[in-house]
Amino acid sequence: MSREPILRLEGVSKTFGGLKALTDVSFSLDEGEVVGLIGPNGAGKTTLVNVVTGNLRRSSGRVLFESEDVGTQKPYEAARRGLARTFQIVQPFPAMTVLENVTAGALFGGGADSLADARDKARESLEFVGLAGFADRPAANLALAARKRLELAKSLAMNPKVLMLDEVNAGLNSSEIDGALNLIRQIADRGVTVLIIEHLMKVVLSLSKRLLVLHHGQLIADGPSAEIVADERVVEAYLGQKFAARLKEMHHG
Numbered sequence: 001m002s003r004e005p006i007l008r009l010e011g012v013s014k015t016f017g018g019l020k021a022l023t024d025v026s027f028s029l030d031e032g033e034v035v036g037l038i039g040p041n042g043a044g045k046t047t048l049v050n051v052v053t054g055n056l057r058r059s060s061g062r063v064l065f066e067s068e069d070v071g072t073q074k075p076y077e078a079a080r081r082g083l084a085r086t087f088q089i090v091q092p093f094p095a096m097t098v099l100e101n102v103t104a105g106a107l108f109g110g111g112a113d114s115l116a117d118a119r120d121k122a123r124e125s126l127e128f129v130g131l132a133g134f135a136d137r138p139a140a141n142l143a144l145a146a147r148k149r150l151e152l153a154k155s156l157a158m159n160p161k162v163l164m165l166d167e168v169n170a171g172l173n174s175s176e177i178d179g180a181l182n183l184i185r186q187i188a189d190r191g192v193t194v195l196i197i198e199h200l201m202k203v204v205l206s207l208s209k210r211l212l213v214l215h216h217g218q219l220i221a222d223g224p225s226a227e228i229v230a231d232e233r234v235v236e237a238y239l240g241q242k243f244a245a246r247l248k249e250m251h252h253g
């Protein structure tokens with residue numbers, strides 16, 4: 001029996017004045033999948049996430065979450081449905097503590113019955129991302145890697161069914177990246193569907209068996225990672241010949 005995809009985009013376009021940020025994008029995600037979304041700077045990746053979470057209104061097309069058309073939802077409605085995302089530029093409420101920031105996320109996501117319940121959920125998320133020891137510190141004092149974890153804790157406190165990660169590894173060193181990879185794997189193991197925007201191919205390939213490629217707002221490829229990285233259009237648009245040559249060496253050597 002085939003199940004309905006958890007998220008489906010049908011012919012989604014988004015224009016900013018004359019600029020076509022997304023053109024006729026269609027794909028779907030099955031529940032529990034971990035899918036990488038790649039493409040050059042300005043390809044429309046963040047715009048796509050913004051359209052799915054209601055931070056931006058699509059110009060045309062349909063966004064279906066659990067078969068329901070959610071194309072006109074507000075961001076808090078997306079969060080309540082279980083569509084959570086992290087932001088590429090992490091902006092915690094600086095004057096609030098780490099715990100308060102995540103509690104705000106839990107309340108935004110609507111899964112908590114009370115403030116105390118939201119705080120419990122927040123503590124649990126902080127524990128999970130390894131920030132429990134920072135709970136009472138002002139968020140403004142966190143270094144980048146910790147701010148990225150805070151961002152992750154905030155979206156996890158929303159109890160997401162689908163989690164969209166927008167460059168959570170950008171700017172991290174390699175041991176911080178290993179830590180983040182571990183966390184993302186654990187989140188996926190819980191059955192959360194993950195869409196991960198990532199420029200580091202090593203990272204994206206170690207997490208996702210399937211890749212989506214955006215180029216100038218168009219989805220130019222969608223399929224198994226191994227096929228996508230060998231696709232001539234993808235190499236040309238994004239990966240570059242050097243990467244393709246290295247990959248060939250890896251396969252043949």
Ligand SMILES: Nc1ncnc2c1ncn2[C@@H]1O[C@H](COP(=O)(O)OP(=O)(O)OP(=O)(O)O)[C@@H](O)[C@H]1O
Pocket residue numbers: 016019021039040041042043044045046047048088
């Ligand atoms: N609010 C906005 N108003 C006008 N143009 C926008 C807006 N948001 C994005 N754009 C434009 O839409 C295009 C797609 O941008 P987007 O940020 O989605 O790309 P991206 O693939 O996420 O890039 P990056 O990898 O650099 O984050 C770009 O040309 C960008 O300048």
